[in-house]
Amino acid sequence: MQEAAPKTASRRRIANPQIMQLLGVLVALIVLGIVFSVASKGRFSHPENLLTVARQVSITVIVGIGITFIMITGNIDLAVGSYLALSGIFLANMILLGVPWWLAVVMTMAALGLLQLLVGTVIAKQRLSSLIVTLAMLSIARGIALSWSGGKPVYIENDSFMQIGNGYLGPIPVPVIIAGCALIIGQFVLRKTRFGRYAYAVGGNEEAARSSGINTDRIKISVFVISGFLTGLAGCVMAGRLFSGSPVAGQGFELDVIASVVIGGTSMNGGLGSMIGTLIGAFMVGAINNGLTILGVEYYYQLMAKGMIIFLAILIDRWTKNVRG
């Protein structure tokens, strides 16, 4: 027995590929950060800039938590960018109607949650591909946002609300705090609750999940609803940043979020993933955007760099898929 213990202990350390991959991305991020700092003569690593990046990344992280849940169950949501805009428009209109801002935020989250309930139900019950359905929602939601607002931004004139997008709690920007809280809660739910375990199960092997007594439809619908709440929240934060609900916001956002989530180790096939990974992935994407701009790199090279990141993410995803057999 005594001899067996150390052997299994060392086997355990090597045999956990998810942690290895997470570590790998973290190391890559740190290396990138060091390189950027040196090249920019300290501009990148200036605490104010790091906080700026953290703030820019907050919205991606908040939405990313929801997407991580969705992708762990083996689904995807391509419409988040449009939902972001829709949330902003919804929020702004509520405030215009005289609803107190905090209530408007809650209503926005509820509205998006409801929308995602519908979407999730269609996907689960009708056994439709989430890719196709959310692709359609991408246009539908964008259309609703545009027509509701007439294509123009809806301004929000409310000082206390502005704190959400632009305020600070001590030295830390409010969006970062919101993202941090959401992250902690998300990670807890994922790792430490039955629901989280079920989500992994549904993504890992849907048939086995069903025969193990899991209501797979309910799990699938639930992750979409969670994502809806989070996207609504993120939309409010963004509206705070922009001082308005903007119908054209969030275009291309889905790419950023999905890249972040996948870089962070969540597999597009489901069953694998973590919130910490999503956080690291989001920082990776944000740091590259920020760092390359600080260094004045040509726009075309920036595009190529970002493309390489996505490619990297796909490679990583392939690798984790092989590992899963």
Next chain:
Amino acid sequence: MKKSFAILVVLMVAVSFSLMAAPKVGVVQITLEHEYQLILHQGYIDKAKEMGAEVTFSITEMSPEKTVTAAENLIAGGAQAIICAPGDPASWKAVLAMCKEKNVYLLNDGSPQPEGPDHVAFIGTQSYSGGQKAGQFAVNWINKNIPAGKKVVVAHLTLPTFTDCVQRNKGFAEYMKANMKRPYEIYDDVGSGTRQGGLTAMENLLQAHPDINVLFGCNDDSALGGMSAMKAAGKKDAENLVIGFDGALKGFQEIMKGGMFRADIAQQPYLYATMMMERAVKLITGKAKLAQYVKEGTILIDTPVVTAANAQEWYDKYAKLMPKK
């Protein structure tokens, strides 16, 4: 994967070492996909070089939250002045607030915004009067070329989310209203500012109103797209009129061909990139004071009407300005 990063980074380190303590101007552009933007881009680069200043760019791809992020990153990179186009007014307020906070000059290179001591007045194109000139050309042409008995049906392609375009269309429509002595019909549809958008919109308009004989596109791309639809519908060159806006090389080429595309309201991006950059650098180096520029108010650059008479001249002028590949 890591290797390509290393190469990119070495490139960047090399680039950054060549940039010393010159005045630094950050420019936020919405896209580099249009000739207009490319010429603008080149104008900024040339003038900066001439004045011994450094210029860095960040491209936002039409997303308002990316505008805020772009400005943030440019400032983090050391820009002492930001030239930014408030294409979507939502982001403007946020960028304004940020520049104020970071003590960075903000210059507006888009459309007129409510003045403020915080930013330099707009130097840009006379979108509204440009639209009026288009209207003027149209009225003159109609009076000369469409026989008295024939119906005058005007199609009008728009882009409601872009303030400049809204102004152009407004100028056009209002001039016509005030100056067309004959009865006429006017219809509009969203051309999205692209060839494809213009084509589709025009096809739809022609379905409803097959005798359209005048087309004004809020930019050259949509006008050209709309023209393809007219040609496909069998419209004859001599009896129809297409007017574009922007001063794109393709527009000039069409004019020179002598077909139904007869006028292009040219913007002068190079000219005002030059003026903007000059102002920015002067502000940074203290050679000019903000108050003086604010007092000068809005400077609107003229939009000459390019027709068959001067198309060749304009074509040559702009062809020279395109970035050397």
Next chain:
Amino acid sequence: MDAIENGIAMTSEDRKNKSLFLNFNIRENVTISFLKRMTKSGYINSRKERSFVSRFLDSLNIRPKDPEFPTFTMSGGNQQKVVIAKSLSTEPEILIMDEPTRGIDVGAKEEVYNIIRALAGAGKSIVLVSSELPEILSLCDRIIVMNKGSVVGELSNEEATEERIMALSV
């Protein structure tokens, strides 16, 4: 789901596709059917989980004896034991096993047979579905032969021989 409530569990022949979560480690696989009863208000107590699982690791001799070990790298035999542990976790009275030794090496096969005998000895009813005659003959008290979905005959263990079973099945 109802089956589990009623004390019936099944392990299917297609391990990878039907029963085993390759993205889970041993512990997660074993407890997945049982989580509802194990968790209070949804919260998973890892210590309770681990001790629950270690019982099975011991009794089924799953190697390596590490609850955190990822299942996708385990041998077929050990994977099958995990699947069995999984179905046992709900403490069923009746266990249906469909081709449980398919694709497992000889040594592991013996271990699985021992497990089955032990379970039967402990009073559980096991329905073994198999196309391997030696296996059936060595394990089963009663043998029901089916052909094209219908029952064509029944033999007791004493009566059964390979030839007799073959004769019935054609």
